Amino acid sequence: MRRVQVAIFGAGPAGLLLAHLLRQAGVETVVLEAKSREYLETSPHRIRAGVLEWGTKEMAKQAGVGERMLREGLEHGGIYLAFDGGLLHLDFRALAGRSIWVYGQQYLVRDIIQRHLEAGGEILFEHEVVGLENLGEAPVLVFRTPQGKEERLAAEFAVGADGSHSLARRYIPGARIHQKTYPFAWLGILAETRPAAEELIYASSERGFALYSMRSPSLSRNYLQVSPEERLEAWPEERIWEELNRRLEGVAEVRPGPILEKSLTPMRSLVVEPMQYGRFFLVGDAAHVVPPTGAKGMNLAFCDVAVLHRALLAYYRNGDTGPLTRYSQEALRHVWQAELFSYWMTTLLHTLPDPFEEELRRAKLRHLGESLPLQRFLAENYVGLHTTGRYVEG
Ligand code: DHB
Numbered sequence: 001m002r003r004v005q006v007a008i009f010g011a012g013p014a015g016l017l018l019a020h021l022l023r024q025a026g027v028e029t030v031v032l033e034a035k036s037r038e039y040l041e042t043s044p045h046r047i048r049a050g051v052l053e054w055g056t057k058e059m060a061k062q063a064g065v066g067e068r069m070l071r072e073g074l075e076h077g078g079i080y081l082a083f084d085g086g087l088l089h090l091d092f093r094a095l096a097g098r099s100i101w102v103y104g105q106q107y108l109v110r111d112i113i114q115r116h117l118e119a120g121g122e123i124l125f126e127h128e129v130v131g132l133e134n135l136g137e138a139p140v141l142v143f144r145t146p147q148g149k150e151e152r153l154a155a156e157f158a159v160g161a162d163g164s165h166s167l168a169r170r171y172i173p174g175a176r177i178h179q180k181t182y183p184f185a186w187l188g189i190l191a192e193t194r195p196a197a198e199e200l201i202y203a204s205s206e207r208g209f210a211l212y213s214m215r216s217p218s219l220s221r222n223y224l225q226v227s228p229e230e231r232l233e234a235w236p237e238e239r240i241w242e243e244l245n246r247r248l249e250g251v252a253e254v255r256p257g258p259i260l261e262k263s264l265t266p267m268r269s270l271v272v273e274p275m276q277y278g279r280f281f282l283v284g285d286a287a288h289v290v291p292p293t294g295a296k297g298m299n300l301a302f303c304d305v306a307v308l309h310r311a312l313l314a315y316y317r318n319g320d321t322g323p324l325t326r327y328s329q330e331a332l333r334h335v336w337q338a339e340l341f342s343y344w345m346t347t348l349l350h351t352l353p354d355p356f357e358e359e360l361r362r363a364k365l366r367h368l369g370e371s372l373p374l375q376r377f378l379a380e381n382y383v384g385l386h387t388t389g390r391y392v393e394g
């Protein structure tokens with residue numbers, strides 16, 4: 001049986017960044033990924049959020065995978081909130097001393113794959129992990145090759161980075177799963193048209209929440225709050241544009257353009273506790289899911305990677321197992337911080353079905369408009385001051 005120091009399964013942002021950082025430190029890794037490289041890099045089903053915290057941008061830069069991100073991404077100094085017919089600008093530099101970076105997650109995945117392979121890293125695409133054995137002492141990954149053959153890989157440590165529909169999370173014996181679902185979903189579009197404003201607009205209108213984001217000065221990424229039972233067929237293009245404009249009335253305008261992709265995103269929160277067992281660790285969506293409001297998913301995944309990477313290096317460099325035993329405990333602090341913020345943003349901005357809760361929500365929004373400390377709370381969390389911001393040097 002082949003042996004490797006660290007076996008990672010899942011070539012999303014978390015698995016890939018960890019593999020690349022470990023390789024730079026001389027630790028040998030293999031990444032196994034069920035999908036093809038082409039699917040990961042180009043499938044419209046792989047479009048995810050596009051906002052990087054300051055710390056996430058720095059991590060990508062320091063890992064040597066940020067060249068294209070720095071060239072093609074957009075630096076934003078804040079966001080807009082639209083409510084009660086007005087527009088509130090939150091200046092993140094003034095409120096939290098940091099900016100954010102707009103760059104699609106799928107683009108960053110493409111960039112890390114490219115850099116990692118160029119640097120001699122090993123990613124086995126179309127290799128599906130179907131089982132895990134002996135995770136307490138000497139992990140073995142059971143996987144299926146593209147030819148359908150079942151094979152095994154032995155590792156000193158195994159890392160589950162297989163995303164929100166994770167198989168890995170089932171292998172933490174006695175894990176608690178904390179879960180919540182929300183009574184709405186997002187209908188998202190990617191369209192060839194100028195964004196509504198030069199920065200993102202989070203709009204809370206009487207017709208429901210809408211988000212006006214972007215990928216470039218000519219590519220818009222917009223979302224509408226819809227019912228969780230909603231079907232895409234009910235939304236022809238004219239209806240989408242009309243609704244996007246109605247939820248932004250009196251504030252800004254979106255000009256219709258060719259729609260390149262349309263999707264529905266359900267909204268839920270999930271946390272697996274603990275995030276480790278024996279010589280096995282979970283990172284990213286495999287360990288936790290956040291609702292999309294605030295774009296914390298990938299940023300949170302990068303936090304996990306920063307903690308696990310440090311812990312693995314403490315072991316490989318100094319034989320110190322302490323940080324590895326404390327991985328889950330340390331990671332869960334930033335996990336719950338991101339869960340809190342994603343919940344807070346979601347319930348602040350979406351129209352709620354319960355009339356009493358809806359009135360409370362509107363009071364919360366008005367309070368935010370008048371309270372600098374609340375605005376600072378939002379800004380610090382949005383830029384990741386105490387999450388990824390804690391883990392980058394400089
Ligand atoms: C995007 C997605 C988000 O969930 C968010 O809060 C901001 C931006 C996006 O896809 O651009």
